[in-house]
Amino acid sequence: MTEHIVSFSQVTKRYPGKLALNNVSFQLPRGRIIALVGPNGSGKSTILKLIAGLVRPSRGSVTVCGKKAGRRIAGEVAYLSELDALYPFFTVEETIKFNAGLFADFEHQKAQEILHFMHLEPDKKVRHLSKGNRGRLKILLTLSRRAPLLLLDEPLAGLDPLVRDSIIKSMISYLDLREQTVLMSTHEVSEVEPALDLVISLGNGQIKGMEEVEKIREQYGCSLVDWMKETLAK
Amino acid sequence: MSRTFNNTQPIYLQMIRRICRQVVRGELKAGDKLPSVREMAVQNGVNPNTVQRVYTELERLAIAETRRGLGSFITEDEERLKQLREDLKNEQIDTFIKDMSETGFSAEEIVEGVRQKLLITKAGRV
Numbered sequence: 372m373t374e375h376i377v378s379f380s381q382v383t384k385r386y387p388g389k390l391a392l393n394n395v396s397f398q399l400p401r402g403r404i405i406a407l408v409g410p411n412g413s414g415k416s417t418i419l420k421l422i423a424g425l426v427r428p429s430r431g432s433v434t435v436c437g438k439k440a441g442r443r444i445a446g447e448v449a450y451l452s453e454l455d456a457l458y459p460f461f462t463v464e465e466t467i468k469f470n471a472g473l474f475a476d477f478e479h480q481k482a483q484e485i486l487h488f489m490h491l492e493p494d495k496k497v498r499h500l501s502k503g504n505r506g507r508l509k510i511l512l513t514l515s516r517r518a519p520l521l522l523l524d525e526p527l528a529g530l531d532p533l534v535r536d537s538i539i540k541s542m543i544s545y546l547d548l549r550e551q552t553v554l555m556s557t558h559e560v561s562e563v564e565p566a567l568d569l570v571i572s573l574g575n576g577q578i579k580g581m582e583e584v585e586k587i588r589e590q591y592g593c594s595l596v597d598w599m600k601e602t603l604a605k
Numbered sequence: 606m607s608r609t610f611n612n613t614q615p616i617y618l619q620m621i622r623r624i625c626r627q628v629v630r631g632e633l634k635a636g637d638k639l640p641s642v643r644e645m646a647v648q649n650g651v652n653p654n655t656v657q658r659v660y661t662e663l664e665r666l667a668i669a670e671t672r673r674g675l676g677s678f679i680t681e682d683e684e685r686l687k688q689l690r691e692d693l694k695n696e697q698i699d700t701f702i703k704d705m706s707e708t709g710f711s712a713e714e715i716v717e718g719v720r721q722k723l724l725i726t727k728a729g730r731v
Binding site for chain 1: 610612613614615616617643646647649650651652653654655
């Protein structure tokens with residue numbers, strides 16, 4: 372087992388007409404909850420997609436669990452997309468069964484527990500779920516996997532405070548940080564702050580700062596939002 | 606949901622302080638079991654690694670002890686808990702005196718002011 376779960380080495384990612392990441396290098400430790408913060412278009416989703424193996428770097432290399440990132444690491448990475456990736460014609464229960472069939476590490480028991488925790492109705496069609504409950508179902512599907520790395524792209528975006536709270540709580544309750552690491556992109560910084568270990572600030576496709584959340588309070592005596600503004604102003 | 610934390614101090618320190626206060630107030634007594642790391646994390650909406658750090662620090666301070674496979678408990682060393690009570694008292698008084706002195710009050714004024722206030726509060730309660 373390598374010490375770092377994710378390692379970026381001089382990674383550049385270009386999309387047609389846009390430089391999404393510019394020569395980025397960093398490493399992520401295991402067993403932590405890590406947030407990627409930064410303005411829209413700063414490269415957060417690109418980093419998550421590179422780790423998930425959904426896009427390839429234009430230059431440099433991305434290593435996950437000691438292996439080169441690519442389509443073959445899908446078994447080790449649980450990825451929650453910022454887009455709606457659920458089939459509307461499935462019920463909640465069918466969606467869970469479908470995912471259990473897709474991923475060998477899917478734990479049905481855990482899914483049932485989270486279903487209960489989230490007060491989701493198993494017989495309801497996805498089509499008839501509120502946006503909040505679709506958000507809950509998505510996090511359920513991700514947290515039910517025993518994958519060593521969970522990638523959450525904007526799990527809280529556009530959801531009401533109650534749903535955001537239940538998503539953060541379910542994360543704390545059902546993660547196993549002895550075996551799992553979470554990397555999530557978010558704008559709801561002050562809300563997730565108490566749940567975080569580490570934060571990475573991104574701006575214009577570059578890393579502007581990476582710090583332990585408790586250290587930010589201890590050394591700078593400021594909240595994460597203040598720190599973020601400071602690093603991005605650089 | 607979770608009780609809120611202020612932004613200027615590490616969360617683990619704020620949690621340690623809360624637990625110490627609960628002990629001094631008698632809400633937590635010698636030998637009482639503390640919630641598991643996960644329970645505590647969920648109750649407060651904080652990272653489990655932070656709670657682990659809280660328990661490790663409490664153990665280092667000899668306020669709590671971890672029994673293998675059973676969890677963390679408030680120490681049964683009454684002397685230590687008495688000491689903690691004294692420490693917290695002195696800490697609060699020191700802060701208060703420092704504030705008052707810096708604002709320009711003399712020792713006599715402080716003592717007299719506190720005495721008067723306490724009498725009023727006491728009378729008000731009756």
